[in-house]
Amino acid sequence: MKLIRVNMTDQTVQVEDVPQQYAGLGGRGLTSVMIDAEVPPQCDPLGPENKLILAPGLLSGTPLVNTGRISIGAKSPLTGGIKESNSGGKIATSLGKLGITAIVVEGRSPAGTLGMLVIDPSGNAVLKDASALKGMRTYALSAKLLQDFGPKNTVACIGPAGELQLASASIQTTDVDDRPCRAAARGGLGAVMGAKGLKAVVVSTEGKNADAIADPEAFKEAAKAIAQSIQKNPFTGQMLPALGTAGILGGVNALGAFPSYNATKGVFDGWEKISGEALAKRMQERGGKTKHMGCSQCIIHCSNEYVDEKGAYVTSSLEYETIWSMGGMIGVDDLDTIAQLDFLCDDIGLDTINTGVAMAVAMDAGHKPFGDGAAAIAMVEEVALGTDFGKILGNGPVAVGKHFNHHRVPAVKGQSIAAYDPRAMQGLGVTYATSTMGADHTAGNLLGLYLAGALKPLEPEGQADASRVAQITMAALDCIGLCILAGGVVASAKGREAMTRMLSAKLGQEMAPDAISAMGVRILQAEKGFNTKAGLTAKDDRLPRFFYEEPLPPHNTVFTVTDADLDKVYTFR
Amino acid sequence: MITVTVKLYGTLPQRMPAYDPQRGLVVTLGPGATVADLTRQLNLTAEDTGVVALDGRVAQPEDRLPNDAHIRIFQVALGG
Structure with a gap:
């Protein structure tokens, strides 16, 4: 249990025991509580006072399946509030096995310098000069670093977008196949890393110093129960391995909630060309992979490997959200184009969601026609080139909207919505509006309730309460480090009980039955507190006007959840 | 009797070896049959069945099926 503090200003690295105030926290719980405690809320997100924190989940590095998740946190240059962005790959498990609770990057490198942090199998961390890596894209960068330091390492890095300190810049992490195709994408944390002058973090995968589990036998028993639940569940055990996250596209489209053409339609005419079924069929025909392990410890294998007509690798993993943002949202119904855009964003170090929506706003404003895939590729390339546009x-998307003086910008707190329109899934609108993260589907996705018929998607009633419950659960999962796709297991009483037993066994203290909810509430309160001190108010917890005024076909509904209901979401009993 | 065309998504087609994704299933039901009658006939449980779209609109279990209707059945999922 140690923190590695990296001071980029004086180029020093210090190791300390985890302070008591952070005990029992990991992942988002640790990043958010620490930012609330240590980062001046009014600071410049790209200045030296901000801190970039990389924290594996509380159970990352343990034998529990699907715990290869890392939280990266900071004050966001995109939202102006607190941010946690979550990624898979190998780095969370690797840090966990090194006994590293978090890496805290502070200060700012001297102007013009660029560094990288390297952590060896013993957990020793050193800062090295990385000026020779300036401008490199992430695929070439990761390959070079793994050649220089050896294949038994994993990488978190930024591309040109991060070095340019752009607000959609991501931090990419390498997957099980050593490709930098996993992303802590949202909120511009790549820009924070770039502002600090940190190009990459290289972490040994050979650590053998994981924190002790207080009761290994009890842990093992509970872990087995959770793994079995994941495998038995039709969604995680069958659908995700067969179709990936894109398997949900048809259902969302059928609900009229697939925002298309910059959220002017809820159904995309070309949906069957870009659905999970179409993706799987194409990969089977071309020799790609529809069932692929992207993250360490994963037993779901929702990832895929997209290949071209000759069978050559294009990208991994082509996910539902990207297929939407680079597909329906910009009117593109060609999977090859979408895959190319996904690769480019990973390579340049960009959030595919924010970038796709930014292009949709530009197209809606008349900059380029909807459906012009070649224009989309050229636009993304412009980011890497650093042109004015x-x-x-x-x-x-907010910057693009201002540039074109265009009103229809689907973003909250500066961050774009994801692939569920709030007019056809009112509860997603509640989550988008109220989440401390800005518009973020992973903060509290209610799709499962709508598809199961447990909540009516078009009615305002019950949405705020459902969103609150989901936001609490998601915050806890991000703290634990359990993949949210596997997180459905804790929705059941049996699964939640198993997870509570597991936390007790890990920490060596009996956890109360409501410990998981209490964990989530503590995190959300810290985040809300930080945002309030940063200057965000109830006015920032609202959707853009057009969601209230422009009916979305085919249901022709607008967002109708009241402001009073939105303001109650962060009221916890 | 009425006849409807059903398309299945997700992993539902794997339950029916003869399923043709291009043509779907042609199912014959009694007059006045509902969406629930259809899913029952296809041996699909509530756990299997998410959205049912009837001629492009979301249908409820109690909705009656018109003759020649086109139905799409999607699985329950949690989110991407």
């Missing part, structure tokens, strides 16, 4: 695009 590329910088605007790389700063996200």
Whole structure:
């Protein structure tokens, strides 16, 4: 249990025991509580006072399946509030096995310098000069670093977008196959890393110093129960391995909630060309992979490997959200184009969601026609080139909306919505509006309730309460480090009980039955507190006007949850 | 009797070896049959069945099926 504090200003690295105030926290719980405690809320997100924190989940590095998740946190240059962005790959498990609770990057490198942090199998961390890596894209960068330091390492890094400190810049992490195709994408944390002058973090995968589990036998028993639940569940055990996350596209489209053509339609005419079924069929025909392990410890294998007509690798993993943002949202119904855009964003280090929506706003404003895939590829390339328009695009949909003086910008707190329209899934609108993260589907997705018929998607009643419950659960999962796709297991009483037993066994203290909810509430309160001190108010917890005024076909509904209901979401009993 | 065409998504087609994704299933039901009658006939449980779209609109279990209707059945999922 140690923190590695990296001071980029004086180029020093210090190791300390985890302070008591952070005990029992990991992942988002640790990043958010620590930011609330240590980062001045009014600071410049790209200045030296901000801190970039990389924290594996509380159970990352343990034998529990699907715990290869890392939380990266900071004050966001995109939202102006607190941010946690979550990624898979190998780095969380690797840090966990090194006994590293978090890496805290502070200060700012001297102007013009660039560094990288390297952590060896013993957990020793050193800062090295990385000026020779300036400008490199993430695929070439990761390959070079793994050649220089050896294949038994994993990488978190930024591309040109991060170095340019653009607000849609991501931090990419390498997957099980050593490709930098996993992303802590949202909120511009790549820009924070770039502002600190940190190009990459290289972490040994050979650690053998994981924190002790207080009761290994009890842990093992509970872990087995959770793994069995994941495998038995039709969604995680069958659908995700067969179709990936894109398997949900048809259902969302059928609900009229698939925002298309910059959220002017809820159904995309070309949906069957870009659905999970179409993706799987194409990969089977071309020799790609529809069932692929992207993250360590994963037993779901929702990832895929997209290949071209000759069978050559294009990208991994082509996910539902990207297929939406680079597909329906910009009117593109060609999977090859979408895959190319996904690769480019990973390579340049960009959030595919924010970038796709930024392009949709530009197209809606008349900059380029909807459906023009070649124009989309050229626009993304402009980001890497650092052209004037590329910088605007790389700063996200709000920047693009301002540039074109265009009103229809589907973003909250500066961050774009995801692939569920709030007019056809009112509860997603509640989550988008109220989440401390800005518009973020992973903060509290209610799709499962709608598809199961447990909540009516078009009615305002019950949405705020459902969103609150989901936001609490998601915050806890992000703290634990359990993949949210596997997180459905804790929705059941049996699964939640198993997870509570597991936390007790890990920490060596009896956890109360409501410990998981209490964990989630503590995190949300810390985040809300930080945002309030940063200057965000109830006015920031609202959707853009057009969601209230422009009916969305085919249901022709608008967002009708009241402001009073939105303001109650963060009221916890 | 009425006849409807059903398309299945997700992993539902794997339950029916003869399923043709291009043509779907042609199912014959009694007059006045509902969406629930259809899913029952296809041996699909509530756990299997998410959205049922009837001629492009979301249908409820009690909705009656018109003759020649086109139905799409999607699985329950949690989110991407």
